[in-house]
Amino acid sequence: MSISFDLTIEQESVRKEAYEFAREQIAPLIAEIDEKDDSALVLSIHKKMAQPPYSYTGIWIPKEYDGTPRSLLENCIITEELAAGGLAGIGVVIIEVLGVGVALPILIGGRQEQKRKYLPLIARGEAFGSFGLTEPGIGSDAGALTTRAVLRNNVYVLNGRKRYESFAHIADFNVIFAKTSPEKGAKGISAFIIPKETPGFRVVERVPCIGLRGHQDEEVELKDCRIPKENLIGEEGKGLKYALSTHDKTRTSVTGGFIGLARAALEEAVKFARARKAFSQPISEFQAVSFPLTEVAIAIEAARLLTYRAAWLSDRGERHTVETAAAKVFASDLLIKATNVAIDVHGGFGGTKRFPVERMLRDARIWVFAQGAPNIMKLIVMRDLFKRLEPPQSLLNQVAARG
Ligand SMILES: Cc1cc2nc3c(=O)[nH]c(=O)nc-3n(C[C@H](O)[C@H](O)[C@H](O)COP(=O)(O)OP(=O)(O)OC[C@H]3O[C@@H](n4cnc5c(N)ncnc54)[C@H](O)[C@@H]3O)c2cc1C
Numbered sequence: 001m002s003i004s005f006d007l008t009i010e011q012e013s014v015r016k017e018a019y020e021f022a023r024e025q026i027a028p029l030i031a032e033i034d035e036k037d038d039s040a041l042v043l044s045i046h047k048k049m050a051q052p053p054y055s056y057t058g059i060w061i062p063k064e065y066d067g068t069p070r071s072l073l074e075n076c077i078i079t080e081e082l083a084a085g086g087l088a089g090i091g092v093v094i095i096e097v098l099g100v101g102v103a104l105p106i107l108i109g110g111r112q113e114q115k116r117k118y119l120p121l122i123a124r125g126e127a128f129g130s131f132g133l134t135e136p137g138i139g140s141d142a143g144a145l146t147t148r149a150v151l152r153n154n155v156y157v158l159n160g161r162k163r164y165e166s167f168a169h170i171a172d173f174n175v176i177f178a179k180t181s182p183e184k185g186a187k188g189i190s191a192f193i194i195p196k197e198t199p200g201f202r203v204v205e206r207v208p209c210i211g212l213r214g215h216q217d218e219e220v221e222l223k224d225c226r227i228p229k230e231n232l233i234g235e236e237g238k239g240l241k242y243a244l245s246t247h248d249k250t251r252t253s254v255t256g257g258f259i260g261l262a263r264a265a266l267e268e269a270v271k272f273a274r275a276r277k278a279f280s281q282p283i284s285e286f287q288a289v290s291f292p293l294t295e296v297a298i299a300i301e302a303a304r305l306l307t308y309r310a311a312w313l314s315d316r317g318e319r320h321t322v323e324t325a326a327a328k329v330f331a332s333d334l335l336i337k338a339t340n341v342a343i344d345v346h347g348g349f350g351g352t353k354r355f356p357v358e359r360m361l362r363d364a365r366i367w368v369f370a371q372g373a374p375n376i377m378k379l380i381v382m383r384d385l386f387k388r389l390e391p392p393q394s395l396l397n398q399v400a401a402r403g
Contacts, residue, residue: 011077014070018078021054022085030088033214034359039170042214046094050125056095058123060103060249065119072249072311076256080304083260084267087356089363090214092257096250096370097166097215102129102175104246105191109234114193118173129193130171132162132220133243139164140376142177143186143240147222149178154229156180156192158200162220169203169218172196176222177239189239193231200225211362251371252314252324255307258331258367259300262338265360266296269342272355276347283345292341296334303331322384329377332368339364 007015025048033041049056052068059075061067070078082091103122106114121127138144147160158178168174174194181188194201205219233242270293273284283289306327313320339361343350350357368374391399 007077011074014074015077015081017053018081019085021049022082022091025049026082026086026088026091030086030090030356030359031353033090034088035213037208037213037216039167039214039216042090042094042167043170045091046128047125049091049094055123057125057128059095061107061119061123065115065123067119067123072252072314073308075253076307076311079253079256080260080263083257084263085260087264087268088359089212089257089261089367092254092260093166093212093215093367093370096254096257097131102131102171102173104249105131105175105233105242106193108245109191109238109242111234113230114233118193121172127172128167129173129175130165130168130218131246132165132168132174132176134162134164136161136163136219140373142243143189145177145179145189147176147178148182149180149190149192151180151229155226156229156232158192158194158222158225158227160222161204162222164217165203165220166215166218168220169206169216174201174220175233177243178222180236184237186240187237189243190236191233191239191242192227193233194222194225194227198225198227209366211359211364211366213362247371248321248324249314251328251377252307252310252320254367254371255303255310255324255328255331258328258335258364259303259307261360261363261367262296262300262303262331262335265338265342265357265364266293266300268355268357268360269293269296269345272349273345289345292337293345296338296341299330299334299337303327303334306330322381325372325377325380328372329374329381332374332377335364335368 025045029041032038055068056078058067059070062069079092083089103119106118133142135145135147137146147158149156149158158176160178173196176192176194177189178192179188180190200223202221203218204221207217209217273289274282276283310320310323310327313323339357342357343361346355346357349355352358
């Protein structure tokens with residue numbers, strides 16, 4: 001079978017459209033969003049994203065629920081361009097959190113009535129949700145979450161606390177993960193839909209972040225929060241499965257965003273290096289300046305290949321957890337390096353508000369932890385590596401003999 005590295009005409013037009021959207025609708029607002037940590041401006045972008053021809057709020061949702069579904073590969077193309085053209089990560093966060101975080105668990109596990117009720121609203125941008133998995137005491141080890149849901153007389157009563165529930169203060173509803181059977185550990189986690197203003201659900205704290213400003217680390221309290229039995233997504237005990245299947249998809253597309261932001265940092269740095277003179281020549285003439293930029297350019301190509309392969313596997317209906325984790329961890333390193341190099345190249349200017357690279361570095365510093373820290377991505381790849389490569393008996397004998 002042949003391999004093609006070209007985008008199709010359709011994919012190329014998706015790419016161009018996303019880049020132009022980001023240039024026109026995100027880049028002009030980004031300094032103000034960052035300065036004011038303004039979620040109203042973020043919502044204004046979300047509204048525009050929902051409109052045709054973009055319809056980005058529906059890219060994960062099937063047509064029968066008013067969605068505009070795209071392949072995961074197209075999704076990655078879009079996220080790369082939103083970050084590259086928008087000079088920031090927030091455009092991707094809008095899609096990932098407001099559209100996807102809640103749409104996918106409902107799509108993957110939800111009952112028909114839940115899909116019919118929520119998915120068209122999300123797809124049309126008329127409502128959006130937030131995703132509550134992380135807690136004050138747990139992040140990477142999601143299976144250890146402690147929020148409880150107890151069924152009494154056809155009503156679930158939830159108690160616990162969530163942390164880092166992005167956009168919870170403006171969400172129309174929340175997908176909350178809680179334990180229905182704590183004795184079963186990770187297999188006792190279930191997912192629930194909690195509409196806003198449900199008594200007992202309260203955003204107790206909004207913590208501004210170093211980067212991706214416009215979204216926030218929000219702490220949520222569930223205190224005797226009562227919801228009807230029908231608000232359980234799918235089946236009891238399958239909540240973590242829905243969350244992890246969601247992450248398999250969104251980790252791939254968020255990686256596209258990392259590549260886009262790395263590209264934006266590289267482009268800013270190359271332009272600056274060619275314009276700025278020191279010792280009577282452009283600083284790009286110094287290899288100490290141009291080699292790190294070249295390394296970033298190479299890593300961008302490599303990250304894109306890893307990401308496209310993971311997306312391609314997904315689009316063929318194959319498992320891609322390991323490939324996605326490899327792409328995400330590689331692109332995380334790339335993003336941190338690209339934004340650091342961009343600051344170095346800008347010298348003292350790099351740390352000032354005169355240039356966008358300081359914001360890119362702040363976005364990078366926090367973004368790499370979203371949907372799974374880089375170390376956790378390495379764990380996924382490492383486990384697969386060590387599972388696949390059994391030492392042969394002859395080597396075991398040889399090593400034992402030497403020991
Ligand atoms: C921009 C952004 C948006 C987010 N939005 C949401 C959201 O909407 N909803 C939500 O539920 N959560 C959200 N999160 C939370 C995110 O999922 C967590 O930050 C992430 O899972 C990591 O958890 P933690 O921050 O608690 O880190 P911890 O799990 O406490 O880890 C701290 C450090 O220890 C390392 N570590 C932990 N375990 C291991 C191990 N076994 N081996 C090696 N190293 C390890 C980690 O790599 C990390 O460096 C968001 C995070 C960010 C940054």
